[in-house]
Amino acid sequence: xxxxxxxxxxxxxxxxxEGLAVxxxxxxxxxxxxxxxxxxxxxxxxxDKLRRRGTVEVGLDNEETLYxxxxxxxxxxRSVRLHIDTGSSDLWVNTPSSSLCxxxxxxxxxxxxxxxxSSSTYEYIGSWFNISxxxxxxxxxxxxxxxxxxxxxxxxxxxxxxxxxxxxxQGILGIGYPINEVQVGRAxxxxxxxxxxxxxxxxxxxxxxxxxxxxxxxxxxxxILFGGIDNxxxxxxLLSVPIQPEQGFFAEFLITLTGATLSGTSVASDxxxxxxxxxxxxxxxxxxxxxMVSTIYNRVGAQYDSSNGAAYVPCSLANEATTFTFSFSExxxxxxxxxxxxxxxxxxxxxxxxxxGTTACLFGIAPAGQGTNVLGDTFLRSAYVVYDLANNEISxxxxxxxxxxxxxxxxxxxxxxxxxxxxxxxxxxxxxxxSGPGVLNGIGRNAAGGRIRGGGSSAVGLVVAVGVAVGxxx
Numbered sequence: 001x002x003x004x005x006x007x008x009x010x011x012x013x014x015x016x017x018e019g020l021a022v023x024x025x026x027x028x029x030x031x032x033x034x035x036x037x038x039x040x041x042x043x044x045x046x047x048d049k050l051r052r053r054g055t056v057e058v059g060l061d062n063e064e065t066l067y068x069x070x071x072x073x074x075x076x077x078r079s080v081r082l083h084i085d086t087g088s089s090d091l092w093v094n095t096p097s098s099s100l101c102x103x104x105x106x107x108x109x110x111x112x113x114x115x116x117x118s119s120s121t122y123e124y125i126g127s128w129f130n131i132s133x134x135x136x137x138x139x140x141x142x143x144x145x146x147x148x149x150x151x152x153x154x155x156x157x158x159x160x161x162x163x164x165x166x167x168x169x170q171g172i173l174g175i176g177y178p179i180n181e182v183q184v185g186r187a188x189x190x191x192x193x194x195x196x197x198x199x200x201x202x203x204x205x206x207x208x209x210x211x212x213x214x215x216x217x218x219x220x221x222x223x224i225l226f227g228g229i230d231n232x233x234x235x236x237x238l239l240s241v242p243i244q245p246e247q248g249f250f251a252e253f254l255i256t257l258t259g260a261t262l263s264g265t266s267v268a269s270d271x272x273x274x275x276x277x278x279x280x281x282x283x284x285x286x287x288x289x290x291x292m293v294s295t296i297y298n299r300v301g302a303q304y305d306s307s308n309g310a311a312y313v314p315c316s317l318a319n320e321a322t323t324f325t326f327s328f329s330e331x332x333x334x335x336x337x338x339x340x341x342x343x344x345x346x347x348x349x350x351x352x353x354x355x356x357g358t359t360a361c362l363f364g365i366a367p368a369g370q371g372t373n374v375l376g377d378t379f380l381r382s383a384y385v386v387y388d389l390a391n392n393e394i395s396x397x398x399x400x401x402x403x404x405x406x407x408x409x410x411x412x413x414x415x416x417x418x419x420x421x422x423x424x425x426x427x428x429x430x431x432x433x434x435s436g437p438g439v440l441n442g443i444g445r446n447a448a449g450g451r452i453r454g455g456g457s458s459a460v461g462l463v464v465a466v467g468v469a470v471g472x473x474x
Contacts, residue, residue, distance in 0.1 A: 030205050031228030031410055032153045067214060067281055067377070068111075069173065069224070072149045073160075074119030080112035080171055084224065086212075086253055086387065087280035088174030089181045089194050090131055091148075092139055092161030100166050111170035114146075116162060121147045128187040129161035139163030143183065143192075155202060159192045172282075175210070177389060180251050196389065199226055209388040209411045209418065212281070214381045216401040217339050225408065229418065232405035234384035234397035238421045239331040243392045244276050244430045250392045253279045256430040257373070259327035260292060267295045275373060276433030279385060279394065283376030284342075285310075287368040294367075300337075302363045303354075314354070315361040317341050326379065329427040331396040335382040340364035342378075373433050386411075386418050395421045 068081045073093060080093050093114045094101050101108035116122045125143040132138035141164035148158040161182075163171075178184070178191035199205045205227025213233045215222040223230070229238075244254040257275045260267050269291055288296075297304055300322070302311035318341035326333050342362040345351055352360045364378030386395035388411070395418050409419045416423075
């Protein structure tokens with residue numbers, strides 16, 4: 001997810017959250033684990049609206065991914081469901097008094113809300129919370145601090161935003177670099193300690209690092225471990241590559257993609273690929289350069305709808321043994337075709353069909369156009385990813401799907417803090433895909449499904465467009 005303020009402003013500020021003090025180590029590993037919950041949501045194309053040219057109310061539902069964790073906020077505790085977003089850095093929640101949450105359809109009910117005046121532990125910080133995304137959606141209101149709990153883990157004072165004005169029905173848990181907070185880029189203030197940084201300051205974890213295991217497309221749960229990794233959730237080796245800086249600063253989880261193949265055959269026109277790609281849980285789909293995507297579509301028989309910015313394939317494609325392989329200097333991650341074929345349903349509950357009667361599904365790769373190249377959830381489910389903000393590194397390994405085994409170990413401190421991870425020798429630096437001056441602060445991904453309200457076209461209009469473009473029977 002990306003906000004619309006500039007990194008140039010953020011770059012002029014000192015990182016006040018660096019060098020956080022860590023409390024004396026207690027017995028046992030300092031790891032905070034949270035279960036991620038996958039729920040059915042609106043169309044991924046709708047959710048990743050940044051990739052579109054214009055806004056359209058989408059009339060298709062599907063079984064794609066929204067990854068949430070459950071938390072409580074305030075005293076007495078109010079339950080909220082937060083979408084995990086590695087592409088932004090602010091936690092924010094809705095308030096029940098907002099005009100959105102007071103709508104008759106009660107859109108905020110499923111994710112929960114927070115009322116500051118009802119909490120005895122609430123403290124006001126300032127009224128400069130104002131996060132916006134490139135598509136025009138977002139939230140604004142106050143920055144506050146209050147008690148926030150995730151299971152048995154409790155933070156007595158965590159800063160977050162309240163959406164008194166919001167276009168998003170659910171709160172977001174941004175866990176990126178603090179320099180990417182809207183308080184920095186938009187209000188020109190020092191960074192505050194967001195969730196992982198505050199966990200370090202409170203002695204809950206040793207290092208500002210966490211690992212993510214989303215599990216496969218059919219699984220309902222995965223997990224995120226703050227301050228630790230689970231050796232049972234991936235196939236070794238676990239290899240570390242550097243995060244790519246922007247204008248000399250580390251602000252986003254960009255790493256260098258050096259190769260991409262479809263069942264062993266390259267889909268990249270340049271044999272010397274060095275493409276910066278963003279690892280972003282706030283994007284349902286994967287977005288790659290247009291020429292690469294065109295090659296992929298030709299090989300898998302995908303039919304592209306330019307008005308919708310997405311492609312459709314026969315659902316039976318999920319049964320094929322075709323695989324994608326993504327290379328990052330040394331690490332390689334293989335993604336099976338069944339992770340790239342997403343179910344979708346019409347508002348009447350039926351699945352769309354091509355004109356020959358073949359059931360149609362959404363394809364999990366789309367063209368990036370002029371935007372950022374993103375490895376979203378259709379890639380991330382197949383990778384075990386360690387986000388090491390302290391050392392500006394990403395560690396990657398092939399995930400193990402649906403394992404019930406667990407072997408959690410703590411991430412320590414220092415330059416080799418991720419246990420068992422090996423740094424890649426002579427990693428390739430990105431020569432393409434790094435934004436120039438005026439790079440946006442955050443990515444503007446639409447992190448929460450179904451929240452955009454288009455200004456021009458209706459759901460019926462999209463259905464017609466899709467039907468004409470790719471020959472669907474709806």
